[in-house]
Amino acid sequence: MSEFNLKNKSFFNYDGILINNGSQSKVSDGIVVEAALQININTESYTVVMRTPGNDFELIRGLLYAEDIYKETENLNFEIIDEEGNGFSIINVNIPKEKLGKGYLNKRTLLSVSSCGICGKQELNDIKLEGTALENNQLFSSNKIKEMSLKMSSLQNTFKQTGGSHAAAIFDKNYEILSLKEDIGRHNAVDKVVGDLILKNNLPNAYCMLVSGRVSYEIVSKAFFSKIGIIVAVSACSSLAIDYAKEFGICLIGFSRTDKMTIYANPSKIS
Numbered sequence: 001m002s003e004f005n006l007k008n009k010s011f012f013n014y015d016g017i018l019i020n021n022g023s024q025s026k027v028s029d030g031i032v033v034e035a036a037l038q039i040n041i042n043t044e045s046y047t048v049v050m051r052t053p054g055n056d057f058e059l060i061r062g063l064l065y066a067e068d069i070y071k072e073t074e075n076l077n078f079e080i081i082d083e084e085g086n087g088f089s090i091i092n093v094n095i096p097k098e099k100l101g102k103g104y105l106n107k108r109t110l111l112s113v114s115s116c117g118i119c120g121k122q123e124l125n126d127i128k129l130e131g132t133a134l135e136n137n138q139l140f141s142s143n144k145i146k147e148m149s150l151k152m153s154s155l156q157n158t159f160k161q162t163g164g165s166h167a168a169a170i171f172d173k174n175y176e177i178l179s180l181k182e183d184i185g186r187h188n189a190v191d192k193v194v195g196d197l198i199l200k201n202n203l204p205n206a207y208c209m210l211v212s213g214r215v216s217y218e219i220v221s222k223a224f225f226s227k228i229g230i231i232v233a234v235s236a237c238s239s240l241a242i243d244y245a246k247e248f249g250i251c252l253i254g255f256s257r258t259d260k261m262t263i264y265a266n267p268s269k270i271s
Helices: 056-066 142-154 157-162 186-199 217-225 239-247
Strands: 011-020 023-032 035-041 044-051 077-083 089-094 166-171 177-183 208-211 230-233 251-257 260-265
Touching (some): 044 056, 056 186, 142 177, 142 230, 157 177, 186 208, 217 239, 239 251
Antiparallel strands (some): 166 177, 166 208
């Protein structure tokens, strides 16, 4: 194994044996990195997230916001406690105790793997959404999806090298891309892109989010807390994602490929 992207540590080169039609040959493939990030809040361990290294501050900021741990837009101080060559890291963030949200009380006690956005939740009530349905005064133009998808795919550098990463991209009302982030986990990519806009004081301009994979409950939840009223997915949507999107005023589109799409929730928000 040799490092493929030393700066961001998003992928490495691994040797393998390719078998094709009965013949064998040696190959060297770019493999997306999966490594542990321990997040400490006020010097105490809160959770361990399996993610692709890079944009860790954005990931933490987005996770804190989407899980109702810290909903303020004020800047936070991040401190790297440990950072190993294999991508494993420990980062501490200090938050005044009086500003910790109710999400902090639902403290994660388990490892959050890259495919799981709600690992560590202790009770069914911890995954219930509460709030007023989102309102959207501007109809979403569905004929913009192809153009937006092309913009997103052109910026998926880790995916181009590995074929193993997910992406989330957020656009404004003019269908201009505000941010794109990649990660081995779908929900991590969303946390990163939301956190990026929070750190840039640009989240209020978020209008639509494109995701490269399927949409399940946690993606809808993160969009709702971020007041993003349009979600477009390349792949499928889960039943709970559709139910929550309908209830909380989010237009949910799945299977958006080429000139096809399926609108699962709030079609009245599309022109």
